[in-house]
Amino acid sequence: MSCTLESHRAELEELLSPVFACLDSEVLRIDSPEAIDRILSEDQNALLPIPAFTNSQMDGYAARSADLAAASLRSPISLPLGFTAAAGDRQIPLAEGTVSPVMTGAMIPLGADTVIPIEESGSGAFPELVRAGVGTPSGHAEFSAPSAEGRFIRPAGVDLETGALVAKAGTRLTPTMIAALVSSGLREVPVRRALKVAVCTTGDELSDGQCSQGQIPDSNSPMLAAWLRRYQVQVRTLQLPDDPQRFTLAIDALQEQVDLIVTVGGISAGAYEVVRQALSPLGGVFHHVAIQPGGPQGFAQLPKAAVLCFPGNPVSALLSAELFLAPLLRQLNALPEPLPRHYPLAADASSPEHKHQVRRALIRDGQVTILDPGSHLVHDLARADALVHIPVGVSQLAAGQSIETWSMNV
Numbered sequence: 001m002s003c004t005l006e007s008h009r010a011e012l013e014e015l016l017s018p019v020f021a022c023l024d025s026e027v028l029r030i031d032s033p034e035a036i037d038r039i040l041s042e043d044q045n046a047l048l049p050i051p052a053f054t055n056s057q058m059d060g061y062a063a064r065s066a067d068l069a070a071a072s073l074r075s076p077i078s079l080p081l082g083f084t085a086a087a088g089d090r091q092i093p094l095a096e097g098t099v100s101p102v103m104t105g106a107m108i109p110l111g112a113d114t115v116i117p118i119e120e121s122g123s124g125a126f127p128e129l130v131r132a133g134v135g136t137p138s139g140h141a142e143f144s145a146p147s148a149e150g151r152f153i154r155p156a157g158v159d160l161e162t163g164a165l166v167a168k169a170g171t172r173l174t175p176t177m178i179a180a181l182v183s184s185g186l187r188e189v190p191v192r193r194a195l196k197v198a199v200c201t202t203g204d205e206l207s208d209g210q211c212s213q214g215q216i217p218d219s220n221s222p223m224l225a226a227w228l229r230r231y232q233v234q235v236r237t238l239q240l241p242d243d244p245q246r247f248t249l250a251i252d253a254l255q256e257q258v259d260l261i262v263t264v265g266g267i268s269a270g271a272y273e274v275v276r277q278a279l280s281p282l283g284g285v286f287h288h289v290a291i292q293p294g295g296p297q298g299f300a301q302l303p304k305a306a307v308l309c310f311p312g313n314p315v316s317a318l319l320s321a322e323l324f325l326a327p328l329l330r331q332l333n334a335l336p337e338p339l340p341r342h343y344p345l346a347a348d349a350s351s352p353e354h355k356h357q358v359r360r361a362l363i364r365d366g367q368v369t370i371l372d373p374g375s376h377l378v379h380d381l382a383r384a385d386a387l388v389h390i391p392v393g394v395s396q397l398a399a400g401q402s403i404e405t406w407s408m409n410v
C-alpha cells in the first residue's frame with residue numbers, strides 16, 4: 001500500500017498520542033541537571049513574591065522624599081547618616097531627618113520611600129559606613145534635588161505575587177523558567193517522566209566492534225540514540241541479527257520496559273527482512289510512503305508498546321526520525337516548530353517528478369547547493385546544513401530560484 005507523507009504522519013500521531021498521554025510524573029529538584037527542558041506536569045503557584053521584598057535598585061541613599069522636597073542646587077540639604085543597609089541584611093528603620101546608605105538589592109529601610117543614587121549625592125562617594133549593631137553612624141550626605149516617592153525602589157511582588165501562577169502544566173523548564181520557579185520559592189517540581197525508547201538496529205552485517213568481511217559499523221544506533229536524547233528521551237539500544245525468532249523474543253521483552261520501540265532496517269523487499277517478517281503476523285503495517293529517501297516505513301501496536309519501523313539506510317533512518325517523529329516529540333516537549341528560510345539555488349537541480357524528495361543541502365554565501373541524493377552517504381549527511389523539500393510534480397529547479405530550506409545538524 002502506498003501513502004503520503006501527511007497520511008503516514010497522521011497514522012503515527014494516532015499511534016503515539018495515547019503513549020505520550022500516559023506518561024506519569026516524577027518530582028525533580030529544579031536545580032538538578034535532569035530538570036533542564038523537562039515538562040511541568042502540574043500548575044505551579046508562587047510560594048514567595050518576586051521580588052521577595054521591597055529593595056533598592058541602586059547603590060545610594062534611602063531617604064524620606066519629604067525630607068528632600070526643598071533641596072535645590074542653590075540650597076542643598078545635608079542630612080545625617082543612619083545605619084547602612086547592605087544586600088542580605090535584615091530590615092533597619094530609618095529615623096526621620098536622616099538617610100541610610102543602601103546597596104542594590106538591600107531591603108529598603110522602614111520609613112524610606114525613595115533612593116538617591118550615590119552619583120547624585122554631593123560628594124559622589126560613600127563616606128565610612130556603619131552596619132546595624134557594629135557602631136554608631138556619623139557623617140552627612142548632601143542632596144541638591146528632590147527625589148520622587150518610589151524612585152529606584154523595587155516593590156515586593158511587582159513581578160509576581162505570592163500564590164500567583166508561575167507556570168502552567170505543560171510548560172518547558174527553560175533556563176529562565178527555572179529562575180522564575182526558584183525565585184518564587186519552588187525547589188522541587190513535578191515533571192512528566194521521560195519517554196523511554198528502545199532503538200533496535202537489525203542486520204547480520206552490523207558490528208559494534210571489529211568488522212569482519214561483509215560487516216559495517218552500526219552507525220544508526222548511536223546516531224538515533226543521540227538524536228532522541230536531544231528530546232529528553234531515555235534511550236537504550238539493542239543490535240539484533242537477521243533472525244526473526246530472536247527479534248521476536250527481544251521485542252517481547254522490550255515492550256515490558258519501554259514506551260516505544262524504534263526498529264531500524266529489515267523492512268524493504270529483501271529475502272531477510274527480519275522486522276517485517278516478525279511484526280507482520282503481529283499486526284504490523286508496512287508500506288511505501290511517497291517520499292525519497294525514507295520510502296519504506298512501518299509501525300505496529302504491541303500489547304505493551306508502540307513500534308516504529310524505520311528503513312536501514314542511515315540517511316533514510318535519520319530523515320524518518322526528522323519527518324515523522326520530530327514533529328510529535330516537539331509537541332511532547334513544548335518546542336516550537338522550526339521555520340523555513342529562503343535562499344536562492346546556487347545551480348540548476350533536478351528531481352524525479354513522481355516523488356516528494358527530501359534533499360540535503362549546503363548553505364554557503366547565501367546560496368543553496370543541493371547534495372547527492374544517495375541514502376547511504378552518512379558522511380555527506382553529517383556535513384549538510386539544511387533539508388530541502390522538492391514536491392511531487394517538480395522535476396527541474398533553476399539556478400537563482402528561491403527555495404525553502406530547513407536547518408539541520410544544528
Ligand SMILES: Nc1nc2c(c(=O)[nH]1)N[C@H]1C(S)=C(S)[C@@H](COP(=O)(O)OP(=O)(O)OC[C@H]3O[C@@H](n4cnc5c(N)ncnc54)[C@H](O)[C@@H]3O)O[C@H]1N2
Nearest residue numbers: 201217218219220221265266267268269295311312313316
Ligand atoms: N527491491 C527493492 N530493494 C530495496 C527497496 C525497494 O523498494 N525494493 N527499497 C530501498 C530503500 S529506498 C531502502 S531505504 C532500503 C531499506 O531497506 P531496509 O529497511 O530493509 O534496510 P536494510 O536492508 O536492513 O538496510 C539498508 C542499508 O542500510 C544499511 N544499514 C542498515 N542498518 C544499519 C545500521 N544500523 N548502521 C549502518 N548502516 C545500516 C544496510 O547495511 C544496507 O546497506 O531498501 C532498499 N532496497
Ligand code: MOO
Nearest residue numbers: 293294295316375
Ligand atoms: O528511500 Mo531509501 O529510504 O532511499 O534509501
